[in-house]
Amino acid sequence: MKILMVTGYKPMELNIFKEDDSRIQFIKASIEKRIREFLEEGLEWVIISGQMGVELWTADVVMDLKEEYPVQLGVFPPFENQDGRWPEALKEKYEELTMAADFFKPIYKGDYQGPYQFRTKDMWLIDKSDACLLLMDEEFPGSTKYFYDTLQKTAKDYPVFTITPQDIDDVVEDLRMQDPHYWD
Template sequence: MIVKRMAVTGYKSHELGIFSEKDERVTYIKEAIRQRLVAFLEEGGEWVLLSCQPGVEFWTAEVVIELKQEYSVSLAILPPFEGVEERWPEHIQLAYQEILSEADFFKAIYKGGYKGPFQFKAKDRFIVEHTDKALVLYDEETPGTPKFFLEFARVADDYEVEWITPEDLQEAVEDMQWSDPGTPEEDPH
C-alpha cells in the first residue's frame, strides 16, 4: 500500500528546552525530519498534515516548504481552533503566518477560539483519521504532549507510527558533521 498522507508531530520547542530558532539543535532536528520526509515522498507520499504547534511541527512545515522546490508535496495545516496562535510570542506568530501563506490547505478543526482540552483531542483524532501514518519525534522515557496524539494513533486500525528517536537525531548530527566538517584542526607539528 502506498502511503499518501502522513501526519508529523513531536515535542513542542519548550519541551526540548529550545527557546531560540538559532539553537543548533533545530538544524539537526530539521535534518532528521528532512531525511524521513524525502523517503516518504520518494515512496509516493503526497501530503504532510500538521496542527503546526511551535517545535517539531513548525520545523516540519519549514522543511516541507523547502522540499516543495524539489518534490511534489502538499502541506495541510489543521490547528485545533481558530486563533490558536494568539497567545504565542510575536515572532512565533509571524513565523506561523508565513507558514500559513505557503500551506496548500488550512482549516481549523473548531470554529472560534479555545473552548477546552477536548479541542486538542478532536484535532489529534481528526489528523489520525485523515492520514495513513505518522512520523513522531518522541522518546517514551521523556513524556510530553505527543503522548496524546499517540493515544489515538495506537488504537487506529492499520495505522503506522514511524519514530524519530534520540539515536536518529545523533545520526543526523553525525551526517551533517561528516558532510561539513568545518575548519580542520591545526596540526601542532
C-alpha cells in the first residue's frame, strides 16, 4: 500500500467543540499508531479531503511524522472555500494546512454547488488510494455512514482499516500506563 486515505468524524459528532479538548490527543495518538504501522510497511502518501475533525487531526499527525518518515500529505477538498462557514480558529488551521500540504487541489472549482460534490469527492479519494483508515463506531456512524455506505457499494477489493472506540480506549490505557505516577 502506497496511498492511504483517512477520514472519520467531525468534531461536533464527538461532542468536541474546542481545539484544546484533551480527547483530541487520544484520537491523534490512535491515528498515529495506525499510520506508523503503515509507514513501516512502505506507505508513501496520506490523502484527506481536509474536513474538520479526524481529517485535520490526521494532517497534524502526518506533519509530525514527516520528521521521521518520508511521508507526503495530499489534501483534496470537494470544492474551493470548504472552510467558508467554519469557526475562525479552524479556518486558520485549514489555511495553514493548504500551504503546508505536499499537494493541495480542490476537486471542483468554485464554491459549494450541491451534495453531488461530496459523493464525487468520496469516489475520487477511493479511486486514488490503495486503502482507507476510517475512525468510526458502527453503532453510531454519524456522517461517516455516507462514506462507509459508498465503500460498501463500490469498493469491493478495497481494504478498509478502522479505528474503533475500543482502539482509542486501548491507546488511552497505554498512555496512562506510561505515566510514572500511574504505578504509585
